[in-house]
Amino acid sequence: MAKNLVIVESPAKVKTIKKFLGSNYQVMASMGHVRDLPKSQLGIDLENDFEPKYITIRGKGDLLSSLRKEAKKADRIYLAIDPDREGEAISWHLIKALKIEDPSDGKKVDRITFNEITRTAVKNSLKNPRELDMNLVDAQQARRVLDRIVGYGISPLLWAKVKRGLSAGRVQSVALRIICDREDEIDAFIPDEYWTLEASFTVKGEKKPLLSKYYGDKNGKKEIKTGAEAADIKKFCEKHPFSIQEVKKGERTRKAPLPFTTSTLQQEAASVLNFSTQKTMRIAQQLYEGVDVKGQGTVGLISYLRTDSTRVSEEAAAMADSYIEGNFGKEYLNEDLLKTKEKKTEKKIQDAHECIRPTEAERTPAAVKASLTRDQFRLYQLIWKRFISSRMAPAKYSTVSAKLISGDMHIFTSSASKLKFDGFLSVYDDGKEGDSDGNVLNADLSQKSKLTLNNIDEKQHFTSPPPHYTEASLVRTLEELGIGRPSTYAPTITTIIARRYVTKEQKNLYVTETGRAVNNILKDAFPSIVDVNFTANFETLLDGVEEGKVAWKTIIENFYPDLHEAVEKAGKEIKEIKIEDEETEEICSNCGRHLVIKYGPYGKFLACPGFPECRNTMPFFEKTGVSCPKCGKDLVMKTTKKGRRYYGCLGFPDCDFMTWNAPSNVPCPKCGGLMVKKGKRLMCINEECKEVVEIKEDEDRE
Numbered sequence: 001m002a003k004n005l006v007i008v009e010s011p012a013k014v015k016t017i018k019k020f021l022g023s024n025y026q027v028m029a030s031m032g033h034v035r036d037l038p039k040s041q042l043g044i045d046l047e048n049d050f051e052p053k054y055i056t057i058r059g060k061g062d063l064l065s066s067l068r069k070e071a072k073k074a075d076r077i078y079l080a081i082d083p084d085r086e087g088e089a090i091s092w093h094l095i096k097a098l099k100i101e102d103p104s105d106g107k108k109v110d111r112i113t114f115n116e117i118t119r120t121a122v123k124n125s126l127k128n129p130r131e132l133d134m135n136l137v138d139a140q141q142a143r144r145v146l147d148r149i150v151g152y153g154i155s156p157l158l159w160a161k162v163k164r165g166l167s168a169g170r171v172q173s174v175a176l177r178i179i180c181d182r183e184d185e186i187d188a189f190i191p192d193e194y195w196t197l198e199a200s201f202t203v204k205g206e207k208k209p210l211l212s213k214y215y216g217d218k219n220g221k222k223e224i225k226t227g228a229e230a231a232d233i234k235k236f237c238e239k240h241p242f243s244i245q246e247v248k249k250g251e252r253t254r255k256a257p258l259p260f261t262t263s264t265l266q267q268e269a270a271s272v273l274n275f276s277t278q279k280t281m282r283i284a285q286q287l288y289e290g291v292d293v294k295g296q297g298t299v300g301l302i303s304y305l306r307t308d309s310t311r312v313s314e315e316a317a318a319m320a321d322s323y324i325e326g327n328f329g330k331e332y333l334n335e336d337l338l339k340t341k342e343k344k345t346e347k348k349i350q351d352a353h354e355c356i357r358p359t360e361a362e363r364t365p366a367a368v369k370a371s372l373t374r375d376q377f378r379l380y381q382l383i384w385k386r387f388i389s390s391r392m393a394p395a396k397y398s399t400v401s402a403k404l405i406s407g408d409m410h411i412f413t414s415s416a417s418k419l420k421f422d423g424f425l426s427v428y429d430d431g432k433e434g435d436s437d438g439n440v441l442n443a444d445l446s447q448k449s450k451l452t453l454n455n456i457d458e459k460q461h462f463t464s465p466p467p468h469y470t471e472a473s474l475v476r477t478l479e480e481l482g483i484g485r486p487s488t489y490a491p492t493i494t495t496i497i498a499r500r501y502v503t504k505e506q507k508n509l510y511v512t513e514t515g516r517a518v519n520n521i522l523k524d525a526f527p528s529i530v531d532v533n534f535t536a537n538f539e540t541l542l543d544g545v546e547e548g549k550v551a552w553k554t555i556i557e558n559f560y561p562d563l564h565e566a567v568e569k570a571g572k573e574i575k576e577i578k579i580e581d582e583e584t585e586e587i588c589s590n591c592g593r594h595l596v597i598k599y600g601p602y603g604k605f606l607a608c609p610g611f612p613e614c615r616n617t618m619p620f621f622e623k624t625g626v627s628c629p630k631c632g633k634d635l636v637m638k639t640t641k642k643g644r645r646y647y648g649c650l651g652f653p654d655c656d657f658m659t660w661n662a663p664s665n666v667p668c669p670k671c672g673g674l675m676v677k678k679g680k681r682l683m684c685i686n687e688e689c690k691e692v693v694e695i696k697e698d699e700d701r702e
Contacts, residue, residue, distance in 0.1 A: 005074035006112075007067065007094060009081055013117060016290030016298045017080070020119040026070055030081070034060050035093040037144065042152045044145055050556045052145055056097060064097055071098050076108045078129065080122075083113035083353055084306055085143075085546065086487060088136035095132070115313075115353040117290055117300030118360075139545040142552035146170060146538070149560060153567045154526060162517050165499075170535060171484045172495050173522050176511075177530040178477060179469050179502055180519045183511045187661060188679020189465035190692055194223055195230040198457045199412050201242065201404075204450040212404050212412035230458045233410055237456055240407025244447045248401045252417070253394040256334070256424035258310040259355035259387045262486030263479040265305075268386070268430070270472035270507070273378050277471045277490040281305065283379045284356070293363075293371040301368065302383055303357050306486040308479075310355045312391075320391040323361035328426060334393050357387040389428035396421040402445060468508040482536035503642035512643030513604075525570035528562065583609075590616045621650060626663040629674040629685075631655040635663050659685065669693060 006027045008014060014027045021027065035054040037043035045051045056064065071077055079094060081087040091111055095101045100109050110129030114121040147170050154168035197214035214233065216222035224230045260268070265284065269275040275283075284305040290298040303316075312320075317337070324332050358380070365381035372380060401415040419425070467473070475489045484492060496502050501515030511519070522530045544550035586595040588608040595606040597620055606618040621636035628635050628649040635657075638648050648658040661676035668675050668684040670691040675682040677695070684691040 003075045004078065005070050005076070006078045006080050009087075009090065010289055012286070012289035013080075016117050016300055017122055019297055020122045026074065028067060028070060030067070030090065030094055031060070031063060033057060033090055033093065034064060034097045037148055042148065044148060046560070050145060050553050050560070052141065054093065054096070067094075068098050071100055071107070074107070076110070078126065079109065079111050079132075080113070080125070082306070083115060083304060084487065085136045085140040085542075087113070088133055089140035089144075092132055092134075092137045116303040116359045117288065135546050135548045138552040139542045142542060142545055142555050145552075145556055146559065149556070149563065150529060153563055154522070154529070157525070157567070157570055158518055158521065161521055162514065166514070166518060167495075167499060168518070168522060168526075168529070169492075169495065170529065170538070171478075171488055171492050172499075172501075173519075173526075173530045174483055174532060174535045175474065175478065175492050176496055176501050176515055176519050177523065178481075178532070179474065179496075179509055180511050180516065182466060182469055184679070186465045186468065187677070188681070190678050190681060190683055191462035191464070191690075192225075194225060194461050194463065195227060196459050196461060197224065197230060197233060197237075197412075198459075199237070199242075199404075200454040200457070202452040202454055203445070204452075205444070209454060210402075210414055210451075212402070212414040215403075215411045215413045217410050218405075218408065227458075227460060234456045234458055237406040237410055238453070240409070242404050242406050242412075242451045242453055244402055244445070244449055244451065245405045245411070246403040247446055248399075250399045251420070252397050252399055254397070254423075254425075255394045256389045256392050257386065257428070257430065259312065259357055259390040260383060261308050261310060261355060262306050263308070263475050263489060265356055265383070266475050266489060267472040268382060269379060270470065272382060272430075273375075274507075275375075275379070276493075277475060278494050279375075280379065281490045283375050284383075287376060287380055287383075291368075291371060291376065293368050299363075300359055301363065301380055303354055303359060305356055307353060307356060308486050309353060311353070312357070313354055316354065316357055317391065319361045320357075320388055324388065324392055328392070331421075332392050332423065332426070334391055337391060355387070355390075356383055358384045361388060385428040389424040392424035392427065393421075395419065395423040395425045400445060404451065468510060470507045470509060471504075472507075474509065481532050482539055483532065484535075485539065500643055503640075503644055505640075505642060505644070510642070510644040513639055513645055514643065516645075521570075526563070526566050528566075584620075586618065588614060588616050590614050623650075624663050624665075626665050626674070628655060628657050630657045637662075664695075666693075 004025045006017065006021070006025055008017060008027065008029055009032055011029045011031075014029050018025075018027050034057060036057050037052060038055050043053045043055075045053060077100060079091040081090045081094075088111070095109060100107055111132050112125040112129050114125045150170045150173075151167055155166065158166040158168060199212045199214075201210040201212065203210050214224070224233065258264075262281075266277045266280050269280040270277070273280075284302065287301040288303070288305050290300045292298050293301075321333055321338070363384075365377060365384050368380065369377050396419075397417040398420050399415070399417045401413065404412045404414065406412070469477070471493055474493060478484050478489060478492070496515070497504055497509075499514075500512055501518055502509045503512055504510075519530070528534045538555075541550055541555050545552045545555070583594045583596050584606065586606055587593070588595055588610070591608060591610050591614045593608055593610050593614070595616075595618060596609050597604050598607045598617075604620040604622070606620045608614040608616040621638060624635045624637060624647060626635045627633065628651065631649060631651050631654070633649055633651040633655065635647050636650050637645060639645050646658055646660050647663055649655040659676055661678060664675045664677055664682050666675055666682060667673065668686065668689060668691050671684060671686055671689045673684050673686040673689060675684050675691075675693070678692075680695050682693050682695055
């Protein structure tokens with residue numbers, strides 16, 4: 001009979017860990033959380049110091065019975081749940097649910113953690129058990145209780161104001177606001193014109209032409225704003241000979257990137273592999289928990305996947321350095337890392353462990369490829385290459401730059417770099433840096449070199465608006481602002497997409513009509529909930545709870561009164577608004593009633609008020625009061641299948657005119673064409689005009 005019971009989270013871990021332990025150990029899975037707040041009610045006693053009311057999760061009864069049975073048999077119980085706040089909280093809930101908290105029964109209950117599921121890590125954790133860290137548990141309780149209070153307090157208001165099924169969350173609401181703010185920036189953006197000049201020269205003794213870009217004049221760097229200005233500079237340079245004013249030769253280094261954290265892994269997997277954040281975390285979880293590798297059995301391939309640390313343990317560093325020296329040579333080792341001891345950071349690191357890395361450097365992607373699915377292999381290869389390269393020497397480039405001048409007035413510059421030593425690039429190249437200007441400058445280039453101008457190419461450009469958020473860039477922004485933690489990035493994005501607050505088209509995230517409505521309500525009624533600084537400060541408070549400096553209920557006590565007051569106020573305002581189906585002039589073709597406006601998953605639509613007797617529906621198009629510039633019919637507001645708003649002609653498909661920006665009933669003062677709204681300005685859509693005017697307060701009212 002097994003004298004020791006080890007409880008982990010998932011069955012996959014059970015299979016992996018059982019290999020490392022003898023017959024004295026029974027390994028079982030809790031299948032994640034076993035207790036939580038009830039779904040049907042708030043589950044928090046607001047009158048009794050915000051005490052949470054936890055219940056057994058539905059469907060976990062039989063599992064808990066099995067765990068209790070094995071716990072009674074065991075002399076010692078090890079709780080081996082994931083090494084973070086949530087893992088600590090699950091361990092605490094298991095102690096409560098299994099009723100093993102009383103030390104008088106003679107059973108020893110220990111908490112063990114490991115950053116990777118390997119024989120060494122698991123064995124070491126059993127040799128170094130610890131007590132449950134209630135500070136970590138309380139930090140997780142504070143997050144869970146506050147999120148429940150926010151969600152259950154605000155969501156009913158969204159049901160009343162917009163439609164049922166919506167939700168508000170502390171982190172998801174801020175993420176939605178960040179996306180909405182970016183969309184507003186894009187909508188308000190008006191492009192500025194600028195021009196570039198690129199000259200091509202023949203250099204005596206060189207086979208390839210030298211390409212050089214306009215820099216400015218003798219007074220300094222200069223931007224070319226108009227075509228006329230570009231033409232004048234070009235004309236001057238064609239009349240005045242060029243000479244090389246200056247040549248600089250040197251060397252630069254490019255350091256290897258740091259190993260992955262959760263957010264950087266999600267960003268790189270999105271960029272390189274086109275994985276969603278959810279997919280990245282799902283596959284990384286599989287690699288962490290264990291994969292059946294031919295000849296080795298089930299092994300954990302990577303370290304723990306939820307981390308904001310780039311720290312590398314001494315053992316892992318030695319493992320990587322040994323592999324690099326053996327396979328590439330001593331010159332490929334990073335001397336700075338070998339000389340410098342790891343600097344400890346004052347910033348609180350949630351997982352208190354390491355970066356995301358392979359558990360064995362010698363276990364190359366090629367060695368395990370046959371045992372992995374295509375996606376598992378691609379992600380493992382990305383993690384392995386990033387980690388190994390992070391321990392390697394910088395790449396070295398020889399550089400040449402030249403400054404060319406025409407008639408002692410206008411200056412052009414050329415630059416080029418050539419790889420001298422590949423260093424970490426021999427393993428990992430993110431493709432973010434290439435040779436400058438596409439040049440290959442000869443090392444013999446000097447001020448005495450003779451130049452012959454071939455041609456000067458002038459090009460018109462327009463500045464671009466800020467890019468739409470992608471999952472990767474949103475994760476980066478959330479991390480930079482201190483919003484959420486490694487474990488929350490993927491669920492947050494998944495939620496706002498599932499709720500149809502945003503839609504994903506190719507890689508870009510766009511706000512839907514529902515998302516705009518929810519964001520506007522939250523900004524007006526609950527400004528602190530969607531305030532970036534408030535949400536980031538709350539994460540700092542949670543760190544304080546984890547460190548034992550702040551009592552978790554104090555955070556809730558300070559927050560709840562303001563939220564309660566805001567909910568009460570918003571509730572009264574919402575009750576005063578009688579939301580009824582808006583009747584239209586459209587007549588039902590089946591029964592003759594006036595069709596009314598309804599709200600569905602994809603926005604507004606027309607329906608017969610005689611439902612269920614009459615089930616007639618029609619698309620609803622909100623008129624803008626502006627005529628189509630192509631055919632003269634009404635321009636109406638529409639939404640794409642994924643919920644993104646645009647404006648198109650009512651005559652579609654005969655007329656295909658559309659614009660993403662709201663049309664204005666103010667005609668262009670210059671050409672009389674259609675103008676669209678760009679924030680607080682209007683811009684003519686005529687490509688040959690593009691006139692911009694400020695919106696007057698008494699104009700363009702809707």
